[in-house]
Amino acid sequence: MRITHIETFAVRIPLKPERRMVSALGQHTVSEYVLVRIGTDEGVDGVGEATVMPRWSGETVWGAKALIDHVFTPLLIGCDPHAVAEIDQRMDRACAHNWFAKSAIEMACWDIQGRAAGKPVYDLLGGACRPLSITCRFSMGAYDPDRARRRAHELVAEGFETIKVKVGGDPDLDIERVRIVREAIGPDRQIVIDANCGWDADTAIRCINALEDCHIALVEQPTPDGDYAAIARVRREVKPPVMADDMCFNLVHARELVRNNGCDVISLYPGKNGGIRKSKEIAEFAASHNVACSMGSNLEWDIATAAMCHVVVACPNIQIEKYPGDILGPEYHEVRIARNPLEIKGPVVTITDRPGLGIDVDWDLVKSDRCPSM
Numbered sequence: 163m164r165i166t167h168i169e170t171f172a173v174r175i176p177l178k179p180e181r182r183m184v185s186a187l188g189q190h191t192v193s194e195y196v197l198v199r200i201g202t203d204e205g206v207d208g209v210g211e212a213t214v215m216p217r218w219s220g221e222t223v224w225g226a227k228a229l230i231d232h233v234f235t236p237l238l239i240g241c242d243p244h245a246v247a248e249i250d251q252r253m254d255r256a257c258a259h260n261w262f263a264k265s266a267i268e269m270a271c272w273d274i275q276g277r278a279a280g281k282p283v284y285d286l287l288g289g290a291c292r293p294l295s296i297t298c299r300f301s302m303g304a305y306d307p308d309r310a311r312r313r314a315h316e317l318v319a320e321g322f323e324t325i326k327v328k329v330g331g332d333p334d335l336d337i338e339r340v341r342i343v344r345e346a347i348g349p350d351r352q353i354v355i356d357a358n359c360g361w362d363a364d365t366a367i368r369c370i371n372a373l374e375d376c377h378i379a380l381v382e383q384p385t386p387d388g389d390y391a392a393i394a395r396v397r398r399e400v401k402p403p404v405m406a407d408d409m410c411f412n413l414v415h416a417r418e419l420v421r422n423n424g425c426d427v428i429s430l431y432p433g434k435n436g437g438i439r440k441s442k443e444i445a446e447f448a449a450s451h452n453v454a455c456s457m458g459s460n461l462e463w464d465i466a467t468a469a470m471c472h473v474v475v476a477c478p479n480i481q482i483e484k485y486p487g488d489i490l491g492p493e494y495h496e497v498r499i500a501r502n503p504l505e506i507k508g509p510v511v512t513i514t515d516r517p518g519l520g521i522d523v524d525w526d527l528v529k530s531d532r533c534p535s536m
Contacts, residue, residue, distance in 0.1 A: 164203045165243055168235045171197040171528055172223045172536035181494040184303035186330030186360025187217050193461055194223040194536055197528060198266040208273030209523050210266035211465035213433050219262055223536050226263040233257055234267055243271040246439050261411050261436040268437030269469045276518030283519055287442060287476035295512040296474055299324035299354060299486040304331055310339050314346035321508035324352040324486045330360020333369050344376040356382035359408050363392040370400040380485060383407040390422040405429055407458050416444045420451045427485050429458035432469045441473050449479035457487030464492050464500040468519040471511060497532050499523055
């Protein structure tokens, strides 16, 4: 089997008003992503998705599309989509970083493999080690007090047991917001806080310790990207476990976190890590050093969300039972791009045993006015 062509579609979909995100990175009201379709000489196509966000990974929708069209495609025509490691190597040699663009190609190759074999991707990764239904936390924006209180009550009514609250801005407002959410959800549900690199170590330690009576279950990315000493210091000086996310894109980053005793948990996802294979590789490395993993999110659509779920189902060390992940991206958006969208009910997302990623894109919808092209 050989790759014969690669197509890209850059589209824009707004978030539902009640789920628009506010964090230390700013506001996220519209998702501008790239969909990828790879064709083969055996008539089997695969799909991928690059959930690019310039203020987070540095990638743009225009850059990702151009990179795939003009750099990766000429290198990959004629390659066997089963040779994922070779494809990864070709892309890595041609271009540094650009993890989300690379992941769109890579997940499409896994999709092709599964469709050709009549197997779901999780089977190709070694088989299911947990159920196909995954219980998630909800990621709440850094809202004003009234909105935070209202959303917290709504999320409890929807069945969420773990609420992630965005912080990383004004420390006093952050503390107030977390206290409001704790009061609204009661003592029995879990609160996670996520600073998205917005605090320095001193601020993180002060805020986390000030919230001790709120019983924070997990502190996500409290300090800036690249500062392994800072996150390690926070971990030493606070009680809740610490998760690294925004500073762990690849295996080198994971090694540095382990070397510096920087975290208890690493947040993975195929987009951020450059593909499914690389996410699994980091999860296995972390397991060998007794560091747990969970599944993060960049508010993906159905394709990349399905890829995340297949990795969760197949990787024992992605411990979503203890550290629930963020895998609800499609529900944040006003339009679903799949003919057979993932089942998402409250906190639970479910994949199927359909071949490949199990997602068939509605290309007519993608090309319509409801999903305007970029």
